[in-house]
Amino acid sequence: MSSPDAAPSSRCVFCDIAEKRSPAWIVYEDPATVAFLDIFPFTRGHLLVIPRQHGARLTDLAPESRRALIQSVAQMGHRVERLAPDYNVALNAGAAAGQIVFHVHFHVIPRYGEANPFRATTRAPLEAEDAQRLLAELSPA
Ligand code: 5GP
Ligand code: ZN
Numbered sequence: 001m002s003s004p005d006a007a008p009s010s011r012c013v014f015c016d017i018a019e020k021r022s023p024a025w026i027v028y029e030d031p032a033t034v035a036f037l038d039i040f041p042f043t044r045g046h047l048l049v050i051p052r053q054h055g056a057r058l059t060d061l062a063p064e065s066r067r068a069l070i071q072s073v074a075q076m077g078h079r080v081e082r083l084a085p086d087y088n089v090a091l092n093a094g095a096a097a098g099q100i101v102f103h104v105h106f107h108v109i110p111r112y113g114e115a116n117p118f119r120a121t122t123r124a125p126l127e128a129e130d131a132q133r134l135l136a137e138l139s140p141a
Contacts, residue, residue: 011054014103018052025131027138028076032068035076037134038107039126045083045134047108049073056102057093073106079138084110 016022018034025037027047038046049072053065061069073089080087090107092099 012101012103014048014050014101014105015054018050025126025135027079027135028072028140030068030072032065033072035072035108037126037131040123041126042107042109042123043084043112043114044130045080045110045138047076047080047138049076049106049108051104055104056099058091058104061104069104069106073108076108080108080110082137083134084112086111 013022017024017026017036024034026034027037028035032053033049033051035047035049038048049069051061051065051069053061055061055065058066058069077087077089088107088109088111090109091105092107
């Protein structure tokens with residue numbers, strides 16, 4: 001159990017990214033949410049969209065945080081249309097559903113015509129060079 005005076009930012013790796021304690025390729029941020037490139041992308045441009053508020057599930061979030069999150073997911077969906085016209089939005093809730101990081105996050109995954117949208121053909125680490133290109137491609141219009 002964490003100590004009662006532990007800073008909220010110490011709660012998990014995504015809190016650390018949101019508070020700039022850990023590096024990430026950040027595509028978008030606002031007072032309530034952050035979107036960044038997944039380090040093991042299913043496809044090129046695979047993003048994660050998180051609330052700054054820590055919580056494992058949508059139901060753990062304050063309503064305003066949840067609203068802001070959905071708004072950012074919609075915006076990021078629009079952004080990735082620059083890479084591919086179609087995309088998936090996914091959320092894994094719980095270990096049995098495949099959740100590995102227990103800080104709510106939506107995956108926004110551009111689709112380039114893979115046969116099975118939920119099974120990656122290959123999943124290689126994000127390369128810094130491509131991450132730089134993606135930040136330019138996904139920057140505000
Ligand atoms: P989940 O399975 O919990 O829905 O997805 C967690 C996602 O977070 C995975 O796709 C994984 O590649 C990504 N991920 C885990 N740790 C980090 C990290 O430190 N930085 C970034 N950018 N992505 C991470
Ligand atoms: Zn967290």
